[in-house]
Amino acid sequence: MSPQKSLGVAVIGAGMAGRAHIAGYRTASTLAGPAFGDDLPPVRLVAVVDAHEPFAVSAARRYGYERAETSWQAVVEADDVDVVSVVVANHLHREIVEALLAAGKHVLCEKPLAPSVADAQAMVAAAAAHPDQVAAVGFTFRRSPAINAVREQVVNGHLGEVRHFNGHYWCDYAVDPRAPLSWRYQGGPGSGALADIGSHLVDLGEFVCGPVESVRGTLMSTVTTRRPKPVGAVVGHGLAEVSQEFGDVENEDLVTFTASFAGGATGTFSASRIAHGLPNGLGFEVFGAQGAASFDLNRTGEFSIADSTAPGEINGYRQVLVGPAHPYVAGGLAMDFPSVGHGQNDFFVFQCRALLNEVAGGVGTPIGTLPVVPPLAHGLHNLEVLAAVTRAATAPGETVPVA
Secondary structure (H helix, E strand, O other): OOOOOOOOEEEEOOOOOHHHHHHHHHHHHHHHHHOOOOOOOEEEEEEEEEOOOHHHHHHHHOOOOOOOEOOOHHHHOOOOOOOEEEOHHHHHHHHHHHHHHOOOOEEEEEOOOOHHHHHHHHHHHHHHOOOOOOEEEEOOOHHOOOHHHHHHHHHOOOOOOEEEEEEEOOOHHHOOOOOOOOOHHHOOOOOOEEEEEEEEEEHHHHHHOOOOEEEEEEEEEOOEEEEEEEEEOOOHHHOOEEEEEEEEEEOOOEEEEEEEOOOOOOOEEEEOOOOOOOEEEEEEEEEEOOEEEEEEHOOOOOEEOOOOOOOHHHHHOEEEEEOOOOOOOOOOOOOOOOOOOHHHHHHHHHHHHHHHHHHHHOOOOHHHHOOOOOOOHHHHHHHHHHHHHHHHHHOOOOEOOOO
């Protein structure tokens, strides 16, 4: 695509994560500097789509998009849209993404890529049929400056050979049994906490430590087995007015498992949607032969590291404040100075910019130096890991290889 041609953007889904994409594109063109590139074409904020019209209208007005739509097909048919984020229920991903690709659009699909490995395989095949179009999957935590800083210490060998990754994603959106039934509670084992937040955790483990080779010891549990149905539309994980009618919860509230990385490290993972008092509790520790590091999403602007560079009497974990020496900060924040702070919403901005850079420069040849957004094939791999985790729940004591 010529750098002189403007890029028309649309977002399908105006719920919780959808709004982060909508806002992300609005800010993405303001990022500057060598990492972000200086040749991004003008970005037009064209359309917000949501089946619940008030959500679409509100988000379009709030973030300055030209129009609101209630049908994703309208975006498929729109001549003024080039790039589309798909941020809807997982079971809708395949149909929408395949239609967008067939219509010549570049696509960013939220994780998990699809409700099944078979659906994801079909989506990857559809993307392969359109090699000149960017078809990517969104794993937003890959854009955290602190997480990237930790990863750099692993990749450059400063921590030594990695021996153990311990990660958790603990949330409380399902603690209240009055929380309304939604698509997040339906779909069978593996489609609950594992798919919703565990998919992020697995990707984060692989981002830091390399690919997972096998899993074992999966335990899943469901605490609330029935939930009230909502009276109207529900945004994200929020509480809403509910009816007297109840429906069955079909998937897990909590999952734990262990994994073996191809590089030899062991992984221990825990994902929960019933962790009281933790709205968004993502964190991890990585232990190497010569050092260790940790990250806590509640403290996005810092990470901790321990190594043997200081004398023994003062050695131990130390806090590192994120600043322009770390990825994404210089030119990525309006005040790009140490300790100014940033949050998860900024990760979406960085992700949107990375996508637009690849669209502008061509598949695999983005402008700037930002890593490209992972292709759909990566989303398929993520689902293959989740499928192995799910199989291990019914194979106690067995090691289940990732397909």
